[in-house]
Amino acid sequence: MDPMTFSIIRHRLFRIVDEAVITLKHVSGSAITNEGHDLMVSLYRADGTLLMGGVGFLHHLTSAAEACKSIIRRFEGDIHEGDIFLLNDPYTAALHTSDIYLVSPIHHEGRLVAWSACFVHVYDIGAVNPGGFAPQAPDIYTEGFSSPGIRLVSGGEMRQDVLDTILNMVRSPEMVTLDLRSMIACNNVARDRMQSLMTKYGAEEVDTACAELVRQSEDLFRARLSELPDGQWQSRQYLDVNGVTARVNLTMTKREDRLIFDFSGSDPQSPYSINCTKWASLGGLFAPLFPLLCYDITWNEGVLRPVEMIAPEGSIVNCTRPAPVSVATVGAIQSVNNAACSTIGKMLGASEKYRDQSTAVWHANHFAIFKFGRNQKGSESIGILTETFAGAGGARSFADGVEIGGEIPNPISRMANVETVEAAFPVRYLFRRRAPDSGGPGEFRGGTGGELALVPHKAPDGGIHYVISGKGARHPMSEGLAGGYPGAPNSYVWIKAPEDGANAPVTAAGGLDAIPGTQERVSWGVYPLMGRDALYVRWNGGGGHGDPIVRDPDAVCRDVAAGLVTAQSAGDIYGVVLNDGAVDETETQAKRKGIRSARLAQEAAE
Amino acid sequence: MSDQDRISASVAVMEGQAVCAACGQDLGLATEPWKEHAQRREIPLAQAGGPAFDTGHEGVVLRHFYCPSCAALLDTETAMAEDPTLNDILASRG
Numbered sequence: 272m273d274p275m276t277f278s279i280i281r282h283r284l285f286r287i288v289d290e291a292v293i294t295l296k297h298v299s300g301s302a303i304t305n306e307g308h309d310l311m312v313s314l315y316r317a318d319g320t321l322l323m324g325g326v327g328f329l330h331h332l333t334s335a336a337e338a339c340k341s342i343i344r345r346f347e348g349d350i351h352e353g354d355i356f357l358l359n360d361p362y363t364a365a366l367h368t369s370d371i372y373l374v375s376p377i378h379h380e381g382r383l384v385a386w387s388a389c390f391v392h393v394y395d396i397g398a399v400n401p402g403g404f405a406p407q408a409p410d411i412y413t414e415g416f417s418s419p420g421i422r423l424v425s426g427g428e429m430r431q432d433v434l435d436t437i438l439n440m441v442r443s444p445e446m447v448t449l450d451l452r453s454m455i456a457c458n459n460v461a462r463d464r465m466q467s468l469m470t471k472y473g474a475e476e477v478d479t480a481c482a483e484l485v486r487q488s489e490d491l492f493r494a495r496l497s498e499l500p501d502g503q504w505q506s507r508q509y510l511d512v513n514g515v516t517a518r519v520n521l522t523m524t525k526r527e528d529r530l531i532f533d534f535s536g537s538d539p540q541s542p543y544s545i546n547c548t549k550w551a552s553l554g555g556l557f558a559p560l561f562p563l564l565c566y567d568i569t570w571n572e573g574v575l576r577p578v579e580m581i582a583p584e585g586s587i588v589n590c591t592r593p594a595p596v597s598v599a600t601v602g603a604i605q606s607v608n609n610a611a612c613s614t615i616g617k618m619l620g621a622s623e624k625y626r627d628q629s630t631a632v633w634h635a636n637h638f639a640i641f642k643f644g645r646n647q648k649g650s651e652s653i654g655i656l657t658e659t660f661a662g663a664g665g666a667r668s669f670a671d672g673v674e675i676g677g678e679i680p681n682p683i684s685r686m687a688n689v690e691t692v693e694a695a696f697p698v699r700y701l702f703r704r705r706a707p708d709s710g711g712p713g714e715f716r717g718g719t720g721g722e723l724a725l726v727p728h729k730a731p732d733g734g735i736h737y738v739i740s741g742k743g744a745r746h747p748m749s750e751g752l753a754g755g756y757p758g759a760p761n762s763y764v765w766i767k768a769p770e771d772g773a774n775a776p777v778t779a780a781g782g783l784d785a786i787p788g789t790q791e792r793v794s795w796g797v798y799p800l801m802g803r804d805a806l807y808v809r810w811n812g813g814g815g816h817g818d819p820i821v822r823d824p825d826a827v828c829r830d831v832a833a834g835l836v837t838a839q840s841a842g843d844i845y846g847v848v849l850n851d852g853a854v855d856e857t858e859t860q861a862k863r864k865g866i867r868s869a870r871l872a873q874e875a876a877e
Numbered sequence: 878m879s880d881q882d883r884i885s886a887s888v889a890v891m892e893g894q895a896v897c898a899a900c901g902q903d904l905g906l907a908t909e910p911w912k913e914h915a916q917r918r919e920i921p922l923a924q925a926g927g928p929a930f931d932t933g934h935e936g937v938v939l940r941h942f943y944c945p946s947c948a949a950l951l952d953t954e955t956a957m958a959e960d961p962t963l964n965d966i967l968a969s970r971g
């Protein structure tokens with residue numbers, strides 16, 4: 272086909288996705304969509320295969336393809352122009368019940384020519400706990416409404432009976448209506464723009480370009496794989512819930528132009544809702560693969576073809592019904608993301624050509640805290656602490672990770688302003704800042720994560736409650752590379768105010784220990800934030816790269832001055848001695864020599 | 878594999894052998910687990926990286942793998958005591 276037309280069509284497909292995302296955000300009213308960018312929009316071909324992956328949470332690109340294929344199978348012969356289908360069953364295609372897919376067939380001159388699909392994390396799904404993450408759910412039946420496929424819009428008309436049935440099962444039905452309508456608007460825009468594209472260039476011409484685009488992605492990805500060395504790389508992730516640890520084990524093998532992700536040896540499915548289904552694992556490994564290996568290749572079916580996944584049935588990465596999965600996106604799926612990011616980072620580091628693109632693991636551990644309760648305006652509110660999306664960058668082979676730098680699986684993730692949260696919830700932040708020593712030490716340091724503390728403020732009920740499904744308080748999860756340390760683990764602390772003490776200070780520049788009260792670690796379940804108590808959260812930094820004792824001492828000095836590394840770690844981990852805020856070069860050399868000797872003395876002792 | 882490939886930024890390849898990138902110390906065949914030729918040490922997590930790594934829980938360690946010649950830190954692993962070493966190997970290309 273004419274290369275100019277091909278390029279124009281390709282570019283238009285990008286823009287269609289972008290415009291659909293903007294529409295989604297304009298109609299949606301929820302912080303998790305607008306502030307956290309917990310969303311995704313993509314285009315699919317007539318058979319449901321991925322055509323143009325959009326931005327947002329990338330682990331949805333392949334799962335939404337399966338959602339389209341599943342709708343095609345279920346409604347064969349009964350799919351009409353203007354229909355929109357809803358699917359959120361994790362055992363069919365979805366990641367968890369609260370990430371609802373709305374998939375929309377796109378017709379041109381009466382013929383089904385493509386699909387658009389999008390998701391948002393809806394305000395509530397009617398699970399045992401508010402907000403969708405349900406640490407108290409023992410099975411899928413208690414994780415809220417779930418459908419393997421239902422027609423929500425028929426020929427452009429909302430099926431009010433279906434909508435009312437869904438809304439009858441959720442908290443805050445008005446907010447869930449807005450979520451669903453934002454996705455309908457998004458799909459409508461994608462459909463309209465695809466139809467105009469086909470009217471302008473002809474459906475056959477567009478389809479030819481789409482087929483070529485898929486072929487091009489496959490060719491480019493296979494060529495890239497061929498350039499990388501053959502080998503085998505391993506990684507492991509630990510997820511702790513209530514003292515029980517589950518493992519996700521990965522061996523990634525690269526042979527010529529093929530890549531195999533083998534999760535054999537991962538632990539059996541958990542009684543807790545951190546499990547994920549096989550579609551979710553597949554999405555999980557592609558989430559880092561798209562940006563790390565295909566940053567200059569269109570994300571579509573062509574990228575999927577050279578990749579194979581082995582995920583043992585009944586394991587935490589391919590659980591069987593009715594295992595609970597509501598925490599999957601921040602549980603096993605995120606661990607699959609991390610494990611794949613680690614092995615891909617190692618493979619890139621093995622290649623002379625691609626060494627610069629190697630990265631340690633980014634923000635490996637969402638904390639997913641959902642606040643809920645009556646707010647200062649008297650209405651019931653549910654909302655995530657969007658700092659969970661703030662993340663931290665992994666160190667590269669030539670530079671530090673980005674502080675509070677987001678995460679690999681969602682290139683547009685971000686957090687809300689403090690004021691936005693305080694306007695919607697009866698809470699006040701004591702502080703929110705970069706957390707010292709959270710970035711994984713290394714020659715190049717992992718980006719720092721953050722820390723925050725909240726207290727109730729003008730709460731009609733004296734405070735609120737929150738659902739926390741925070742693992743990662745026992746195990747660091749952002750693994751380092753080439754001798755770099757992992758980022759520090761997460762920390763969740765309930766500070767119980769002294770009975771007769773004064774109010775909590777307005778600011779707590781001294782961090783956690785400056786907040787008066789006794790400290791109790793929390794990690795899984797539902798907890799109160801009442802009275803004068805405070806909630807402290809520290810989230811992980813990125814993994815480091817290289818041996819910390821060869822880090823430029825001036826960089827360590829700057830980190831200490833900026834409050835990113837403590838003086839204690841500067842000495843103990845980096846072997847840098849500071850005097851009056853400057854590097855003492857002689858002492859530093861001696862200190863580093865001492866650390867090396869101690870390492871070798873260790874060898875002699877064993 | 879070729880001498881342009883590496884196992885990682887800290888472990889290079891020289892004529893099919895894995896070697897310390899800092900000093901050239903031989904670490905065995907690049908097609909076999911090189912960590913068997915490195916010095917391994919397990920540090921309780923609480924002592925591994927400053928107060929932020931002290932989770933209040935035991936049983937998790939940070940494994941260090943040093944070059945037996947120059948003491949460069951070649952790799953780290955978060956691990957529970959009983960879990961096997963993670964191995965990264967290159968394949969010889971036919």
Ligand SMILES: [Zn+2]
Pocket residue numbers: 897898899900901902944945946947948949
């Ligand atoms: Zn050495």
